[in-house]
Amino acid sequence: MPSPPQHQQLRISFPVENWPGWDIKELSLTRFEVDFAPTLDLGGCDCSWTKAAAAKKGGHGVSNSAASPREKCLAMARDALNVKVDAATHDDYCSDSPIFHGVAVSKPSPPIHLALKFALREDLIPALLHEAHMYSAHLERVQGRVVPYSWGFFMGFLCDSSHGAAVDEDSEPIACLVLEYWGDALPIRFDHLEKGVRVHILNKLGEIHRCGVHHGDFAERNVLYSDKNGVDFRIIDFDQTEPHMCGQGDKECDVLRQVGRDMGL
Numbered sequence: 001m002p003s004p005p006q007h008q009q010l011r012i013s014f015p016v017e018n019w020p021g022w023d024i025k026e027l028s029l030t031r032f033e034v035d036f037a038p039t040l041d042l043g044g045c046d047c048s049w050t051k052a053a054a055a056k057k058g059g060h061g062v063s064n065s066a067a068s069p070r071e072k073c074l075a076m077a078r079d080a081l082n083v084k085v086d087a088a089t090h091d092d093y094c095s096d097s098p099i100f101h102g103v104a105v106s107k108p109s110p111p112i113h114l115a116l117k118f119a120l121r122e123d124l125i126p127a128l129l130h131e132a133h134m135y136s137a138h139l140e141r142v143q144g145r146v147v148p149y150s151w152g153f154f155m156g157f158l159c160d161s162s163h164g165a166a167v168d169e170d171s172e173p174i175a176c177l178v179l180e181y182w183g184d185a186l187p188i189r190f191d192h193l194e195k196g197v198r199v200h201i202l203n204k205l206g207e208i209h210r211c212g213v214h215h216g217d218f219a220e221r222n223v224l225y226s227d228k229n230g231v232d233f234r235i236i237d238f239d240q241t242e243p244h245m246c247g248q249g250d251k252e253c254d255v256l257r258q259v260g261r262d263m264g265l
Contacts, residue, residue, distance in 0.1 A: 003149065007031065007081035010154040010176060012102065012116065015087035022093055029154035029176055034132045081151065081178070082106070083114060090184075096121040097128075101181055113181035114151060118174065120158070125175045127239040129153065132177045134238040138211050144180070146204045148224075148234050151178035182234040183226035190220060191264035198263045201233055206256055208235060214244030218259060 010029040016022055083102040091098045097119055104112040119128040132153035135143065143149045157171040190198055201223060208215060215222075215238065222237040246253045 003144070004151045004180075007079055007152065009080035010152070010178065011080050011082045012085060012176070013083070014085050018087035019093050024158065027156065027158075027174075027176075029156035029174075031152050032129075032155045032175070034129055034136050034153050083116065083178075085116065097124050115148070115179045115181045117177040117179065119176075120172075120174050122173050125155075125173065128175050128177055130241075131237070131239040134213060134241050135177075135179075138213050139208065139238070142207050142211060146207045146235060147238075148180035148182050148236065151180070153177050179236070180234075182224040182236075183228075184224065186220040186223045186225055186233075188220070190262070195265070197231075198265055201235075202256065202260055202263060202265065204233060204235055205259060206253075209244055209246070209253060209256060212243055212245050213238070214242045214255060216240035216242055 008031045010027075010031070012027045012029075014022065014024055014026070016025050081104055083104045086101040086103065089098075089100055091100065093100070097117075099118070100116045102114045102116050104114055106112075117128065117131075119125045132150065135147065135150035136153075139147050153175065154177075155173060155175045158174055186193075190201070193201075205215065205218060215235070217237055217240045218235070222235060224234045224236055226232060226234075244255065246255065
């Protein structure tokens with residue numbers, strides 16, 4: 001897969017007829033550039049900035065300020081990523097932080113499978129934003145090889161999209177990180193895998209370390225497996241990462257050596 005285009009709008013349709021209790025038929029969110037986000041304090045963050053960020057719509061799709069409303073709407077439509085969420089999900093769709101599989105269809109291109117990672121509550125947005133920042137600022141050079149491609153971080157309001165109500169000071173901001181859909185999490189423990197496979201996965205973790213990132217929650221559930229084009233893996237879930245500059249190389253890194261021991265290597 002080539003590097004994803006930088007869509008400025010994300011439009012999502014949900015299978016409300018298949019999900020009892022879920023009443024959000026559609027969402028329309030706007031790209032938020034994570035490199036300009038405030039410094040995060042994940043322990044007790046003041047999230048008041050998220051309302052302003054979610055409300056900052058427009059300004060991306062049409063550079064000509066003299067464009068008519070119709071021209072602006074057409075430009076935004078052309079620049080939108082349209083995703084239909086799959087009704088089959090392994091996640092709790094009523095959770096405040098669900099992860100869904102979706103398919104983007106843009107004729108004449110073939111369908112593109114995506115993972116949509118949501119924060120449907122304001123206090124959950126900083127951790128998701130932190131993860132999005134990891135993808136864009138630290139893991140960009142290993143996207144598509146070690147970690148999934150990131151399609152961007154998008155923000156908006158529930159009432160703005162799903163019910164047509166006006167956005168006011170009580171509106172709940174939400175966010176979505178869109179990633180390449182790679183596959184399912186490993187179904188067995190690391191030490192039950194063949195040694196060569198374990199080494200291959202550990203080498204991928206080493207590439208993340210060389211990006212200056214300590215994963216912070218490396219486990220089987222955060223390693224995705226796919227055999228569609230030969231067996232390969234992707235490492236995910238970077239909301240607990242920390243800076244890591246050991247400067248010792250993979251073989252001498254204490255963190256990687258401990259992970260290797262935990263994997264039975």
